[in-house]
Amino acid sequence: MTVKKHYTLSNGVEIPSVGFGTWQIPSGEEAYNSTLFALKSGYRHIDTAAAYQNERSIGEAIRDFGIKREDLFITSKLRAEKKGYAVAMQEFNDTLERLGTDYLDLYLIHAPKPWGTPGDGMDYMELNIESWKAFIDLHNAGKIRSIGVSNFKPMHLQPLIEATKVVPQVDQIYLCPGSMQDETVEFAKKHNILIEAYSPFATGRLFKAKNINEIAEKYGKSPAQIALRWSLQRGFLPLPKSVTPERIKANLDVFDFEISEADMQLIDKLDVPPRN
Numbered sequence: 001m002t003v004k005k006h007y008t009l010s011n012g013v014e015i016p017s018v019g020f021g022t023w024q025i026p027s028g029e030e031a032y033n034s035t036l037f038a039l040k041s042g043y044r045h046i047d048t049a050a051a052y053q054n055e056r057s058i059g060e061a062i063r064d065f066g067i068k069r070e071d072l073f074i075t076s077k078l079r080a081e082k083k084g085y086a087v088a089m090q091e092f093n094d095t096l097e098r099l100g101t102d103y104l105d106l107y108l109i110h111a112p113k114p115w116g117t118p119g120d121g122m123d124y125m126e127l128n129i130e131s132w133k134a135f136i137d138l139h140n141a142g143k144i145r146s147i148g149v150s151n152f153k154p155m156h157l158q159p160l161i162e163a164t165k166v167v168p169q170v171d172q173i174y175l176c177p178g179s180m181q182d183e184t185v186e187f188a189k190k191h192n193i194l195i196e197a198y199s200p201f202a203t204g205r206l207f208k209a210k211n212i213n214e215i216a217e218k219y220g221k222s223p224a225q226i227a228l229r230w231s232l233q234r235g236f237l238p239l240p241k242s243v244t245p246e247r248i249k250a251n252l253d254v255f256d257f258e259i260s261e262a263d264m265q266l267i268d269k270l271d272v273p274p275r276n
């Protein structure tokens, strides 16, 4: 099975099929150096967020690398705690300023509800719809090439779509071997929403799963490369994070082998230690 180096979003925008994840990369030297190394290694898709507090360092690395803006795909996210039309507009402008760019390729509502608040997030849907209206206006004004959400389940997606008739182009969710998120994936397929798979290594816990080393050895690849190839073969867009140069490089080297369907099904069900 061949996998794509780019996906095409529902609005025709092309997106590189592996993105460089930057959560928990501290601002300053570490974010600057790892982003610069990722760009030098060939990544053309960077995933950041206002909440990661590293947009400024990432912007500096992008400028120093010296790439044409149109050759790079930059994603950022509206903080989960910041909701509403005017708030979203202001937050978006602040993100642009920190990144030092005048448009984003993808902007996401980071989560349906502020982190750590109780409930399923449905109490925040009216505010999310107001944020979404700001996203639509920014998209129509040419300030964002594509718009989406993150951590949204069908129950959150449905009211957003009903209220605005605008379907997100992307939903970025926790998705790795052993955590398939069938309900959201099914909904996304039906509505032509691309699923971005965040934490493709379960923030490192994947490497503790039983059988992952055996499968990797069979293909002469690393466990990380197996997880990324698996994600691509399932049609997802993985966002691996690393601050280690050789890993950053190796995580992009996943286009020259193929996992058999029997092994794909084993990987679907890997026993990865759960999130806290």
Ligand SMILES: NC(=O)c1ccc[n+]([C@@H]2O[C@H](COP(=O)([O-])OP(=O)(O)OC[C@H]3O[C@@H](n4cnc5c(N)ncnc54)[C@H](OP(=O)(O)O)[C@@H]3O)[C@@H](O)[C@H]2O)c1
Residues within 6 Å of the ligand: 020, 021, 022, 023, 024, 047, 048, 110, 150, 151, 172, 173, 197, 198, 199, 200, 201, 202, 203, 204, 222, 224, 225, 239, 240, 241, 242, 243, 244, 247, 248, 250, 251
């Ligand atoms: N939208 C959301 O709410 C959300 C939530 C979580 C994550 N995300 C996005 O998804 C990205 C990735 O998720 P994540 O940060 O949770 O982590 P991840 O990519 O699942 O795993 C990162 C961990 O794996 C290690 N690692 C990376 N490549 C490796 C390799 N080839 N071999 C062995 N170990 C390797 C890293 O170590 P070193 O860094 O030390 O090399 C780090 O400890 C984030 O950075 C962010 O962009 C989004």
